Amino acid sequence: MSVEVRIPTILRSYTGGDKNVTGDGADLRALIVDLDARYPGIAERLVDEQGLRRFVNVYLNDEDVRFLGGLDTAVADGDSVTILPAVAGG
Amino acid sequence: MLKIRAELVDAMVAHARADHPDEACGVIAGPEGSDRPERFVPMVNAARSPTFYEFDSADLLRLYREMDDLGEEPVVIYHSHTATEAYPSRTDISYASEPLAHYVLVSTRDCGPEEGPVEVRSYRIVDGVVTEEQIEIVA
Numbered sequence: 403m404s405v406e407v408r409i410p411t412i413l414r415s416y417t418g419g420d421k422n423v424t425g426d427g428a429d430l431r432a433l434i435v436d437l438d439a440r441y442p443g444i445a446e447r448l449v450d451e452q453g454l455r456r457f458v459n460v461y462l463n464d465e466d467v468r469f470l471g472g473l474d475t476a477v478a479d480g481d482s483v484t485i486l487p488a489v490a491g492g
Numbered sequence: 493m494l495k496i497r498a499e500l501v502d503a504m505v506a507h508a509r510a511d512h513p514d515e516a517c518g519v520i521a522g523p524e525g526s527d528r529p530e531r532f533v534p535m536v537n538a539a540r541s542p543t544f545y546e547f548d549s550a551d552l553l554r555l556y557r558e559m560d561d562l563g564e565e566p567v568v569i570y571h572s573h574t575a576t577e578a579y580p581s582r583t584d585i586s587y588a589s590e591p592l593a594h595y596v597l598v599s600t601r602d603c604g605p606e607e608g609p610v611e612v613r614s615y616r617i618v619d620g621v622v623t624e625e626q627i628e629i630v631a
Contacts, residue, residue, distance in 0.1 A: 412589045459549050466549045490546035492583030
C-alpha cells in the first residue's frame with residue numbers, strides 16, 4: 403500500500419528536494435513514523451507531545467485531519483496527504 | 493530586493509485599510525522561480541484579530557493547489573500591523589515558513605481605514621533571521 407505525500411518547500415531539505423514522496427501506514431501516525439525512517443527528523447517538524455503541531459496543517463485528500471481523527475486518521479492505498487505549514491503571524 | 497508593480501502595492505495597502513483595525517493578509521503569487529509577484533490573492537484572516545492573522549486552513553489548501561496548477565509560488569506573503577510598526581513580530585518570525593518569499597508588512601497605525609501615511613516594508617525571514625530589503629516599485 404502506498405500513500406502519496408506532498409512535502410512543502412520548508413521540509414524539502416529532509417526529502418532531498420522532493421516535492422512528492424510515498425509512504426506507508428494504516429493511520430497518519432504510522433505514516434509519519436514511516437516517513438521519519440527514510441527522512442530522519444521530519445517527524446519532529448510535524449508532531450510534538452500534544453500531537454500534530456499547531457501551525458502545521460495536514461490534509462487527507464481535501465480534508466484537514468483536525469476535522470477527521472488527527473493522528474489517528476486512517477489512511478488507505480491511493481490516498482493523498484498534503485502537508486502545509488500554516489500561514490500565520492501576529 | 494523586492495521588485496513589484498505599483499498597483500500591487502496599492503492593492504495590499506487598500507486591503508490593509510479595508511480590514512483595519514483587524515490584520516489583513518494575503519499573497520501575491522508569481523511564476524515559480526521568477527521572483528516576480530503577479531497575481532494578487534487577498535485572503536481572509538481566519539483569526540479576525542487586530543493582533544494575529546492566520547489563513548483559513550481550507551483556503552490555504554485551495555490556494556496552494558491553485559498555485560501548483562498554475563506553476564506558481566507565493567512570491568510575496570503580506571499582512572498588516574494595525575497598531576505597531578511594519579516590522580515582523582516575534583510570532584511572525586517563528587511561523588514564517590516560506591524561505592523564498594518576500595514578507596511584506598503594511599502598517600496602518602497612522603492612517604487607520606482612511607487615506608493617510610502608510611508604512612510598507614519588505615523582509616526575508618529564514619531560520620528565524622529577519623533581513624530587511626529594499627522595495628523597488630515599477631510601473
